[in-house]
Amino acid sequence: xxxxxxxxxxxxxxxxxxxxxxxxxxxxxxxxxxxxxxxxxxxxxxxxxxxxxxxxxxxxxxxxxxxxxxxxxxxxxxxxxxxxxxxxxxxxxxxxxxxxxxxxxxxxxxxxxxxxxxxxxxx
Numbered sequence: 001x002x003x004x005x006x007x008x009x010x011x012x013x014x015x016x017x018x019x020x021x022x023x024x025x026x027x028x029x030x031x032x033x034x035x036x037x038x039x040x041x042x043x044x045x046x047x048x049x050x051x052x053x054x055x056x057x058x059x060x061x062x063x064x065x066x067x068x069x070x071x072x073x074x075x076x077x078x079x080x081x082x083x084x085x086x087x088x089x090x091x092x093x094x095x096x097x098x099x100x101x102x103x104x105x106x107x108x109x110x111x112x113x114x115x116x117x118x119x120x121x122x123x
């Protein structure tokens with residue numbers, strides 16, 4: 001099992017930026033798909049971005065062009081750069097580890113989750 005710890009959330013004004021980090025430990029990192037998801041109050045958890053073991057990425061339509069997912073396998077860390085933040089981006093952001101050697105955007109296919117980091121965007 002892997003342990004995931006997110007950091008980097010905070011309170012920012014609309015139009016601002018944040019960089020979220022997800023540090024992994026306890027399992028080989030480089031061959032696993034890593035994803036970012038978010039959950040706003042009263043809403044279901046939703047897919048945000050995913051990166052596979054060779055760096056291929058995919059994004060939710062709502063964040064394309066504003067969010068960038070990346071990973072550093074030497075540091076066992078995944079990142080989510082968030083730019084041009086909007087109030088509707090306010091949510092608890094989760095890092096998750098998915099299956100090895102396969103890319104997926106489905107919440108149910110991720111078996112390890114962090115505790116989340118809060119992103120709040122003021123208008």
